[in-house]
Amino acid sequence: MEEEQPKGLEIEIQPLKPISLLVTRVAGVMYRDDPWFATDGLYHHCPLELRREPENDYDPFAVMVMRGDEMIGYIPRERNIVIANLMDAGRELRCRVCAMDRDDYSIDLWIEVLMDRIEPKDLIDGKMKLTVI
Template sequence: METRKHFMHCQIAGFSYHEGPLVFNELTVGTELTLVTEPDNKYDPNAVAVYYGNTKLGYLPADKNNIVHLLLEMGYDIFETRIQRIDPATHPENQIHIIIYIKRNEANRDMLEYCM
């Protein structure tokens, strides 16, 4: 049985407006990232920030954050997020693409069977 399942992939929105450019040279394909909800975000109550360690890289795009935000707010620790592609030659908003997996384990087995 798979230990994880592909959930989605996207670019990091707002990459050039946060600390991403400061750590760009440290980022590599496969680097693990962390997703953190920002329910008090004045622009988007469903905002999900993307972190590399303590460095905020940006956000999940608003059109892709609803389900991730909901599950994180409900306390599910089910996401594994990694850098999928780095393209330094393109516009900063498209330089970093990430992939989000759902981790398969006993704690979320029932939820996964229901959703997938």
């Protein structure tokens, strides 16, 4: 007679609050072709994207701050190594606007970089399912 395999126990875990990794000013905003256009319509907690640029001649840890296909600027060189290493290791990071000051002469943009405690790929319908055997 065949021995019955033990059945797993399913546990649902709600996603935890994301970890705030960094709050920083975005470097190079004023060097864009049209920084006012690139930052137009941004608002508090507006989601932005991060994209690695490892082939950057000036900084091998360069991380671009993007709005769709439009580059807004960079995470400053003195603050980007941990973020770049996490991205290179496959962690999905997100960022959002946390402050912005615009006038006729300059734009000062601040972002917060966040990391989910549970990876989105591990979630099913917003919940994580584990099978304990």
